[in-house]
Every structure is written in C-alpha cells, then in structure tokens.
Amino acid sequence: MKIYVPGDSAAISVGADDVAAAIAQKVSGATIIRNGSRGALWLEPMVEVETDKGRVAYGPVNVEDIDSLIAADFINGGAHKLSLGESEKIEWLASQDRVTFKRVGIIDPLSLSDYEAHGGLVGLRRAISLSTEAIIEEVKESGVRGRGGAGFPAGIKWKTVADAVSDQKYICCNADEGDSGTFADRMLIEGDPYTLIEGMTIAAIAVGATEGIVYLRSEYPYAIKTLQKAIDIAHAFGWLGSSVLGSKHAFELKIRVGAGSYVCGEETAMLESIEGKRGVVRAKPPLPALEGLFGKPTVINNVLTLSTIPAVLADGAPAYKARGVGRSLGTQVFQLAGNIKRGGIVEKPFGISIEEIVNGYGGGTLSGAPLRAVQVGGPLGAYFGTDKFETSLDYESMLAAGGMLGHGGVVVFDDSVDLAQQARFAMAFCALESCGKCTPCRIGSTRGVETIDLIIQGVKVDENKKLLLDLCEVMTDGSLCAMGGLTPMPVKSAMINFPEDFTGEVSRR
C-alpha cells in the first residue's frame, strides 16, 4: 500500500516529517513515498493514498488527525473531514495546464524508474538522435523564453554558444531564486530533479558543453540534498559522465552553493561567485554566451527554462507553442504568495489575467480584508491595483502596463498596505543588495530612501516627489545592471497607481 507524504520543504515546514513518521508507526505495511508538493500549499501536508480508483487526497493533515484517518479507513480512500477526493479531480489542480511541473508531486523524486514511467528521458533520447543544429532549431521554433526574468529566447542564446569556437563550454543553471514570493525553482528541484538534469544535458549536447554547474542558494538545504542525490544516481545509471546514455556525448554536473546575496542571481555576478570571487556584476559586452564562466562560452538559464526543455524535445515545438499568446508561448509557472487564501503553484498558458490568478486560483486575501495591491515579478516588479486586474500575464502586456512578469511571482496585499512604505522598501532593498559597482545604484538607492522618508514625513512633498522621479530616471538610465535599473519600477508604479499614499499626510490607516 502506497502512501504519499510530501518531502517538499514547504510541507515539512508545516509538519510533513512528523505526519510521515506517525503514519509509518501506526499503519503497518505502508510504503511511504516522500513525493514533491503538488503546489496547493494551503493543503499541506497533503497526504495521498493509492486506491483502486487512483490517488485519494487528504489535507491539511496533522499528526493528531492520524488516528481518526485510520478509523475512517483512509488507506482505502474512506470519507473523513479532511477528504479532498481523488487527487486528479481537485479542481484547483485539474484546471491547470502543467508542462514544466507535470511530474512534480506525482512521482517519487529520486526514482529513475518512476521518472521514466512518467515520460522522463524521452526528450534527451530524442536529442541524442538529432544533430545539434536540429536540437537548437526545435528550441528556437518552440519559442521558449528565459524564465529568470528577462524572457530572452533560449534557442537564440544556445545558438550563440553553439557557434562560439572554444576548447571548453559550460552550462550554468541559475537556481539562486532570490525574488520575493518565488519558490518554483525550489519546488521543481525538490519534486522532480531529473527534469532539470535532463534539460541541462540536452543544452550541453546542443551547444557542445561538457560541464554543468547548478548555482543553488544556501537557503535551500533540502533542494541541495535532493539534487546531489539525483546527480549521483544519474551518474551511476550512466546518464551523466563520459558517455551520456551510451552516446558520444560527455556531461558532468556539479552544484555550487550561493551565500545569500540577491545580486548573485544576476548572471555575471553569479559567474564571479562560481569562480570563487565576490559577487560583483561584470560589464557587458562580452556576453557570457561568448566569454562566460572562466572566460569560456556559457549558457546561463534559469531552472524553469532548462526544466521546460525536456517537454519541448519530447512533444515537439508545435505542441509547446500551441499554448500562450503573441510572443509569450507555452506556459508560465505562477507563484502565488503574500496575503492570499490559496497560495502555491499555478501553471497556466501565458495570457491568463491577474484577476484569474489572484481572485480565481488564489481566492482573494487570507485576512479577508479587501485586496488592494499585487506586486508581480519579484522585488523589482511593479505594484498594481485592482483596476489593472484584467491585464494579461504575458511579457508584452506586462511591459505595456508598466510592469514585468519576471520569474512569475505574484505577491498579494490587502488594504492595510502602505505603498509609500513599499516604495521605500524597494530603495532600501536595493541599497542593501547593491553590488556597489556603479554610482546610480549604490548611492541612488540610499538617496531614494532618504527622499521617500521626507515625502512620508510631509516635508516639501511635491518637490521631493519630483526629485524622486528624477532620481528614478538616473537609476533607470545609468545603472550597469537591472538591479539599479529596475528598482524604480516598484517605486514609480506605487507613485502612479497609488498616488493617495504619497500625499505626505500621516498614513491613511
């Protein structure tokens, strides 16, 4: 009898380890599988049992619920106050369109046979049978864009690296995931690590790289452990190493653990950090695709970008690009966080509205107070009010609305939020995380905090608002990287969309 209790760190944080231990102790003959989370975080720990009619779910389960679950015959899907019904029919999950996350929460993360039984390695095997040009053509044709924030087409980046002549090339996976309210990279790595390894191996074959590095943040100890085990198993299986699945291609993969700096998620600072130096941004050009890690041509992609590639190779570009809108093709993994009733992972084709994500899937605020603002795209993303909720979540529409999609994080605030304080936070965050290389960011962010403080205190409000906008312009135009360049986005969007919070009068609340 199989019982699934997520080993995902979000589930563990609300007691999944204790629940697993209690079930192991009280239910004899149970095989407990520590799967990833399906992403419905308010239902964690969500326990599933395999029955004749498929998996049946219960949640959120506490240790105190185990006795009554046993009395209700939960191992055969018996009714209980925590019953959620058949897992595949839970509306919140069933209505999603999971491509990148299709196996997360379903498989045993470290079982290669489970991985293959659910379509794993099909993409890599196809890639091995193709020419490198054909692989890149398929990725280009699919329209897959970088999920780390900038949305740059993956195929074009790969082509640049493939065309570079060098004795050594690298694939670097950016798993620094520093954006506030984002957790998809972590959940993917903890719930389906082989998908990332497969995507990186395909990238390596496509561009002629033999070494890969995953830059993984130290704040993710479970992800580090899971990925290392997956790498070791893949190696023993003959997937990684001198002959990938018996082919002529070699690929070795290592993890490099970051040390908690936001700016080390910026790709060139990440390269410095991997090289053992302080995480300072490099000037571009040269592009990392031509002179990246240790000066060699390097593909840098986000976890979700690379983890989407196996599906593109397995199902073909036409199937992938059948989803989405305009130039934003395929699906986006949205991460719902903040003051939200149903937080978690929602994977849907690009083009879904903020309204559908936040009030539809998210169910509004957890506090029950009116929803006032969302911040989309991490700490450098824009704040929107409910009047912008019909905006389509795709790269171009978000840009047109004065925001960005970023890594897909959506953080929700109720009407207790003060947007002047949020704007101040953006500047303070930049001051704290700035690598210090360029003046507009290093000094500008500190001046920004001071100026917003004056506005909040009601000192020469109009004059200081004008000064703040001038400062934003200098930071946007004069910063070396997007850290300083994008910090004005949350500040200006707060000022434009919530002017009533910038009057200098004592807080509205």
Ligand SMILES: Cc1cc2nc3c(=O)[nH]c(=O)nc-3n(C[C@H](O)[C@H](O)[C@H](O)COP(=O)(O)O)c2cc1C
């Ligand atoms: C300050 C800053 C922080 C960033 N943090 C991340 C991060 O944590 N993860 C990530 O994938 N990209 C991050 N990026 C974007 C990367 O520089 C880069 O564009 C990305 O890793 C490329 O991969 P992609 O094309 O697959 O998106 C950050 C950029 C900036 C400016």
Ligand code: SF4
């Ligand atoms: S914008 Fe900020 S983080 Fe980027 S290079 Fe300049 S000082 Fe460093």
